[in-house]
Amino acid sequence: MVIDEGLRRLALGTLLGAFPGPTAPPWARSLLGSGLAGFTLFGGNVDGSPSALTASLRAVRDDVIVAIDEEGGDVTRLDHRTGSPYPGNAALGAIDDPELTRSIYSSIGASLVAAGITLDLAPVVDVNTAGDNPVIGTRSFGASTDLVSRHAAAAVTGLQEAGVSACAKHFPGHGATIADSHLALPTVDASIDVLRARDLPPFAAASRAGVRAVMTAHIRVPALTGRDPATFSREALSLLRREQAFAGVIVTDALEMSGAVLAAGGVPQGAVRALAAGADLLCLGSRGSAELIEAVAAEIGAATRDGRLALGRLEEAVSRTAELTSPGAPTGRALSPDDRSGLVAARRAVRVQGVLAGLESPLVVQLAPVHSAAVGRVPWGLGPLVGDSHLEVTGGAGSAEEILARAAGRPIVLVGRRVHRLPEDRALIEALAAATTLAVVEMGWPSSWRPIGVQAFITTYGGSRASSIAAAEVLGLA
Incomplete structure (x- = not known):
């Protein structure tokens, strides 16, 4: 045309x-x-x-x-x-x-x-x-x-x-x-x-x-x-x-x-x-x-x-x-980015319920997320911070035995986004909590659900690098 x-x-x-x-x-x-x-x-x-x-x-x-x-x-x-x-x-x-x-x-x-x-x-x-x-x-x-x-x-x-x-x-x-x-x-x-x-x-x-x-x-x-x-x-x-x-x-x-x-x-x-x-x-x-x-x-x-x-x-x-x-609304003074302020803010947002003692040298288990088009495939969670000491899994109680075998007696830190959402994720978390020392890190929109037997529940209100580092610090991993 x-x-x-x-x-x-x-x-x-x-x-x-x-x-x-x-x-x-x-x-x-x-x-x-x-x-x-x-x-x-x-x-x-x-x-x-x-x-x-x-x-x-x-x-x-x-x-x-x-x-x-x-x-x-x-x-x-x-x-x-x-x-x-x-x-x-x-x-x-x-x-x-x-x-x-x-x-x-x-x-x-x-x-x-x-x-x-x-x-x-x-x-x-x-x-x-x-x-x-x-x-x-x-x-x-x-x-x-x-x-x-x-x-x-x-x-x-x-x-x-x-x-x-x-x-x-x-x-x-x-x-x-x-x-x-x-x-x-x-x-x-x-x-x-x-x-x-x-x-x-x-x-x-x-x-x-x-x-x-x-x-x-x-x-x-x-x-x-x-x-x-x-x-x-x-x-x-x-x-x-x-x-x-x-x-x-x-x-x-x-x-x-x-x-x-x-x-x-x-x-x-x-x-x-x-x-x-x-x-x-x-x-x-x-x-x-x-x-x-x-x-x-x-x-x-x-x-x-x-x-x-x-x-x-x-x-x-x-x-x-x-x-x-035209410029958005310049102040007449050049402003500089301050990445450090992001980590300071992320630390203030972290909420901890339960006890953190006894979680030393854990296996970090990260639940595979469902990616949204808005977010895309951006690194998140504790996996990028702990390297080989983590395992990414899909939910399901059937995988609990495999995770426990991989942990070999170590405590487990499970990281997810909206961990309450899927029945198989909830079942996996509660199976792990019943068998070993477990902490959960919620990096999505939080709910009122708390798994039976979990030792600590940590809420970050997001999975950015800043929030991930803040959670790792709380757990003694950074």
Whole structure:
């Protein structure tokens, strides 16, 4: 489909593309020169520091938007090879020191500025009211609306004082879901009054703190969005503007995600529906290509001709998005990253129940995790810290005898994320506790379940490198 160059440039000005590898391919630089808003960087783009990559993009156009998901904790792109040096939101919420949260996010922001990033797709400000939420969990500051609100404001302030734009996500609140929106279209069956009391206040707090962007959620809230996900709902995005007094850039979550694609009938169609609903900047996801970007731009152009999308709405989106090309909120002083502050914070978050004596020289058993698309395959837990003294297993009581044989009389430290979730994991843990000295390290969203017979139960509120080191210190392993 052919569209005139002016309309193509407008359409490209609403899109965040992606490309593989640590260098920008020629087609990416060409599209940038034609008006593409920018790119989202993923772990595969980061080889050490991406500063050389971002400089090459800026050499094509100095107002390029370079976005990244750098939440700290379990979700990191800059440190995807080693794990984040900062604890995540759940740990910061457990400490509940908003000034510490501001400081940690300021340090993260300084790292991003040094790497040439202009937009951080963080913080997560969802209130995690569903304990078994498979996609938010430790990415949330907590299950209390007031707690999440005050830390949302602190995180936004910290990022933007470093000079990178913050993006609060996922509007209107992803914390009550029990399905992963990367794989399906979750439904939150809540009234508007419940949303206003429970889920929306953190977005209002972020708005009052001056957040420059808000990301939509691919979730259906029938009372607000009807059959559509929030990303395609004019009612939902109008509410963000009206009730949360948000005047910045509305960014979509990745349009390649299954729920969005199925709801819209394809990524190009989803792009048009999101713009028509009121979104300004469209994330196309990690599987970027020139063909996809051109197809989306062509569909946007066609929609302005056939009446699905008003030209004025497209122009408004491009104008808003252009505002993200200026610094987030520079303080006039250069801020420096402080990785050490992350470990100090992670230590404050660790909670110990039970007795640690008698756990010397243990066998560390790490339960194999279920990887989510948001987190990716990032190193976590005690395994990377103890080397050959650990064993990774899948759950199941049948493996208890093998683990005990490997331990050969030594105590066992079992590490997992949401260890309560699977019956086979619970059975394995209780079988080990009945047979030997056992400590459990919970690195996911914690529950009230405590295994019978366990000697110590340690909660870290996340599996970042910082939280892993903090747990190892408590156990005398570091």
